[in-house]
Amino acid sequence: MFYRQSGVHHTRYQTARRLWPLPTDQGIVWLLLALAVAAPLYLSDLYLTSYLLPWLIWSAAALSLTLLMGIAGQLHFGFAAVMAIGAYTSIHLTRAGVPFELALIGAGLMAAGIGCIFGAAALRVKGLYLVMATLAMQYLVDWTIINVPAISGGAQATLQTPDVRFLFVPLRGDAMLYYGALLWAVIVTLLVLNIKRTSFGRALVAVRDKDFAASVIGVNPFKFKLLAFFASSFLGGVSGAVLAFCYYQAVTPEQFGFNVSIQLVAMVLVGGLGSVIGAYLGAGFVLLVPIILTNLVAGAAAAGWLSVSSNLLAHIPLMVYGGLIIGFILFEPLGLAKIYDNLRKYFLVWPFRHTQS
Amino acid sequence: MADQQAAGSGGQVLVCENVSRWFGGLQALKRIDVAINQGEIFGLVGPNGSGKTTLVNAITGFYPPQEGIIRFYDSTLNGLKPYKVAMQGIARTFQNVALFKGMSVLDNILLGRHIFMRPSALASLFYWWWAQKEEIAHREKAEEIIDLLQLESVRDEPVDVIPLGMQKRVELARALCAEPKFLVLDEPMAGMNQEEKEYMVRFILDAQEALGLTVLLIEHHMDVVTAICDRVVVLNNGEKIAEGPAREAINDPAVVAAYIGKSHDAA
Numbered sequence: 166m167f168y169r170q171s172g173v174h175h176t177r178y179q180t181a182r183r184l185w186p187l188p189t190d191q192g193i194v195w196l197l198l199a200l201a202v203a204a205p206l207y208l209s210d211l212y213l214t215s216y217l218l219p220w221l222i223w224s225a226a227a228l229s230l231t232l233l234m235g236i237a238g239q240l241h242f243g244f245a246a247v248m249a250i251g252a253y254t255s256i257h258l259t260r261a262g263v264p265f266e267l268a269l270i271g272a273g274l275m276a277a278g279i280g281c282i283f284g285a286a287a288l289r290v291k292g293l294y295l296v297m298a299t300l301a302m303q304y305l306v307d308w309t310i311i312n313v314p315a316i317s318g319g320a321q322a323t324l325q326t327p328d329v330r331f332l333f334v335p336l337r338g339d340a341m342l343y344y345g346a347l348l349w350a351v352i353v354t355l356l357v358l359n360i361k362r363t364s365f366g367r368a369l370v371a372v373r374d375k376d377f378a379a380s381v382i383g384v385n386p387f388k389f390k391l392l393a394f395f396a397s398s399f400l401g402g403v404s405g406a407v408l409a410f411c412y413y414q415a416v417t418p419e420q421f422g423f424n425v426s427i428q429l430v431a432m433v434l435v436g437g438l439g440s441v442i443g444a445y446l447g448a449g450f451v452l453l454v455p456i457i458l459t460n461l462v463a464g465a466a467a468a469g470w471l472s473v474s475s476n477l478l479a480h481i482p483l484m485v486y487g488g489l490i491i492g493f494i495l496f497e498p499l500g501l502a503k504i505y506d507n508l509r510k511y512f513l514v515w516p517f518r519h520t521q522s
Numbered sequence: 523m524a525d526q527q528a529a530g531s532g533g534q535v536l537v538c539e540n541v542s543r544w545f546g547g548l549q550a551l552k553r554i555d556v557a558i559n560q561g562e563i564f565g566l567v568g569p570n571g572s573g574k575t576t577l578v579n580a581i582t583g584f585y586p587p588q589e590g591i592i593r594f595y596d597s598t599l600n601g602l603k604p605y606k607v608a609m610q611g612i613a614r615t616f617q618n619v620a621l622f623k624g625m626s627v628l629d630n631i632l633l634g635r636h637i638f639m640r641p642s643a644l645a646s647l648f649y650w651w652w653a654q655k656e657e658i659a660h661r662e663k664a665e666e667i668i669d670l671l672q673l674e675s676v677r678d679e680p681v682d683v684i685p686l687g688m689q690k691r692v693e694l695a696r697a698l699c700a701e702p703k704f705l706v707l708d709e710p711m712a713g714m715n716q717e718e719k720e721y722m723v724r725f726i727l728d729a730q731e732a733l734g735l736t737v738l739l740i741e742h743h744m745d746v747v748t749a750i751c752d753r754v755v756v757l758n759n760g761e762k763i764a765e766g767p768a769r770e771a772i773n774d775p776a777v778v779a780a781y782i783g784k785s786h787d788a789a
Contacts, residue, residue, distance in 0.1 A: 178658045352647075359649040363657060365641035367633050371622050378620035381582060382700060383608035383637035396643040439624075 170513045184358050201347055205340040214412075216456075218343050220449055221350040222408045227432040227444040228353045229400035234430070235439025236357075236366060237393030238373025239287050242296050243303030244401055244429045249421035250276040250306060251402025252409035253316055256324050256416060265329035265336070265410075269403050276402020277395045279306070284394025288387050303423055310418045323417045326410050342411045349407045353400055357441050360396075369393050435493055437500025446501035454489065458482035533560035535704055535736045536581065541590035543573075543580055550576045551587065552760045558704075563730060563737045565751030565768055567744070569781055573760040574740045575617060578706050581738075582614055583607040594704065609637050613702035615693045617709045617740075623682040627692050630681050631667060634699025635660040664699055670732060671695045671725050687718035691725065698729055705729075706738045711746060719743065723750055744772060756780070 173188065175181035185191045204217060230244050241247075251272040258268035279302075286298035310317050318324050329336050336345055360366040368389050371379035376386045409416045428451055436447020459482045465471040466478055473481070497503050536558045543551040550573050558564045566574050579585040581592055583604040592599040594610055602610070613634075621630050639660060645652040668674060671691050676684050681692060690710055697705060707726070711719045723746055730737055741747050747754060748768045756764040756771055758780040764771040771777065 178661045179654065182654075182657065182661070356643070356647045359646040359653070360643060363641065363646045363649065363653045364632075364636060364639040364660075365643055365646050367625070367629055368636060368641050370624050370629075371633055371636075374622040374624050375620050377584065377604070378616065378622065379633075380604035381608055381614055381616075381620075382634055382696065383605050384633075385603075385605045392643070 182362055184355075184362070198351075205343060210339050213343055214339050216453065218346050219408075219412050220445075220452055221343075221346045222404060222412055223429075223432065223452055224445045224448040225346075225350045225353040225407070226401060226404040227429060227436065227448045228357050228441065229397050229404055230429050231433045231436070231439055231441075231444050232357055232360065232400065233393050233397035234433055235437075235443075236361065236373070237369040237390065237397070239284070239390060239393060240292065240296050241299045241397075242430060243283070243299040243301075243306070243426055245421040245423070245425035246303045246306035247276045247280050247398045247401040248405030248408065248425075249310060249416075249418070250279055251405030252416045252421065253310060253324075254402070255406035256326055256409060257316075259327050259329055265331050268329075269406050272406040273399040273403040276405065277399040280398025280401070281391055281394050284391060284398070287390050287394065300423075303426055307418060307422065310421075317418055321417075323415050325415045326413075329410065336410060346407060346411045349403065353404070354441060356400070357444075361441075365392075431490065435490060435500055437502030440500065440502035442505060443500050443502030446505065450501065455482055455486050458485050534558065535560050535595065536738070537591075537593045538577070538581070539591045539593070541577070541580055541587045541592060543576055543585055543587045550760050551580065553590070554757070554760075554762055556755055556762075558736060558738060561730075561734065561736055562752040563726070563739055563750050565747045565754035566738060566740045566757065567742070567747055567754055567772070568757035571759075572757040572780075574757055575708060576760075577757070578614065578708055578738070578740065581607075582612060582706065608700065611701075611703040612706065613697035613700045613704075614706035615690070615697050615708055615710060617712060619686070619689045619693055621681045621689055621693055621696070623680075625681060626677075627673060627679055627681050627684065628664070628668075628677050630692055631664045631673075631695045631699055632660060634667075634696040635663060637700055667695045667698050670698070670728060687714050687721070690714070690718075690722065694722075694725065694729070698733065701733070702735065704736050704738070706740075708740045709742065710739070711741060711743055719746065726750065748772065 169189070170187060173186070175186065180186070185194055201221075205213060208217065226244070226248060230241060233239050233241050254275040255265075255268045255272035258271050259265055263271065283298055283302040287295050290298065311320070314320075314322075331345060334341065336342060360369075368379070368384045369392075371382070371384050372386045372389045372393075379389075380386055405421070413420060432447035432451045433444065434447070435450050436445070437443030462471065462478060462481045466473065471478075493500065534557050536556075538554055538556040541551055541554045541556075542549065554573075554577060556564075556577075566577065568574050576585060580587045581599065583599065583602050583606065586601055594612065597610065599607055599610070599612075622633065625633075639656060645656075668677060671694060673688070673691060673695060676688055676692075681689065684692070694707070694710065710726070711722050714722065726737065726739070727750060729735060739747070739751060751768045753766060754764075754768045754771045755762055756774070756777045758776075763776045763780060764774040766774075
């Protein structure tokens, strides 16, 4: 009714290959972008800086990971280490007086370089063995950061981020920090969307789906696996730097521990492998649902509807959260993105039942 | 010596000399000699397990031969990785369809253009300035092949939901998109009904004529082989047992014996 596919005919390849070929989709995207840009006007500081801002940055990180895990099909269980490399590199570079813009690129390159070394394992092994190799990366990087004072600033140390300017604008104050995060999220989103519609993305998917068939049409599987690790680690490194500067404003090794890697994998899986909107939905789910559940349970207990011990009270949200993840994987293995997609397709041809593609 | 060969035999495209391949103790190819001329449809037949696909895999770089030389025009293919063989202008299809299931028909066919494109993440980031022109130019080429093979109706479908006959056609389209000089078809008609087979034969002939291809065809349907192949080679147990014009080679007593056994085998 309000979401029509019929009547939309593209007569040029340029418009047929647009990011959002349907006018309704374009409208939704512009609306969301306008809402995001105007967010500091209508959201309180608490919501802006403790919910929306981390959601955007973690979505960017999940997008970086979904480029590797979803599109290129290489598992990575040490992505928090990649982000840690980016965060620490950017802090040390800015402290040494390097402009912030260059420090971000340096953070990306450092993360990509080290990520590629461990990613090289992917040239030889697949699946669970690659998980082991990337886990090794997580623990090696953690250990190195904690035990080398030149990086971490000593045991149990916290490195404060210096004041920086981004393109001549001081990165200070809630609104500026939020816009920094929003800009990065938009860049990563556009990049991943564009990768999916160009030859680079097609080559990655080809290597993921059937590497022998990819090589028979001239795709070098080794090269594209490494490129996937490089691109994804670069984005992950910059995301780590943006997380440090725009959200934490300080870094400690614990912020990038193994559990963070698992959370990132959960974001990608719950959202839907290889899906851009899935990365946003997954990051939102993993970050916000535990908070909402805790508030709900605490509210119910305070109102007297739930009479349980405070010990159990702390665990109920975790139990429900775990149950929800299992439920998603059981009932919609393709993630939240697929649920969204089903809904969208339903409206696409409403009142009829079936759609093409 | 290569020059002599090429000049003497009137445009040989692909020459296999003395090609042998072992898998452990099993010799799958025994000193095979094959020469394929410019512009012909060359048939490769033989019973199951006779080494047809192994020979094709040796040519395309998946199982490099341990002995012998494979020459393509003036260059040697020995030791080249499959993606390098593809860049030389050799395209192939597979016995069991090897399409990329996560993509649409169009994206599968566009992948055939890969060797002419310059994929990079940076170009993707600046799509509107760097990549769009290239994408559209190659889309136009892909559409020509879609037109040739009549795939317009399934262009935007996910590739795993269309029927097998169509999938085989998409795989042929992907191979043709690479503008190959030499096309290897590994049982393009396996599992097809009569109508689909006739379509496929027509498309192969059309493509060969329109694009000036040389074709190596592995096929079990003898009606197809005798109808469209200029010459055939018959393999059995890794050995070449007959060679020549299709009808004669297939009626060779050694070939009949290989397929249905000799008279004294019965009992």
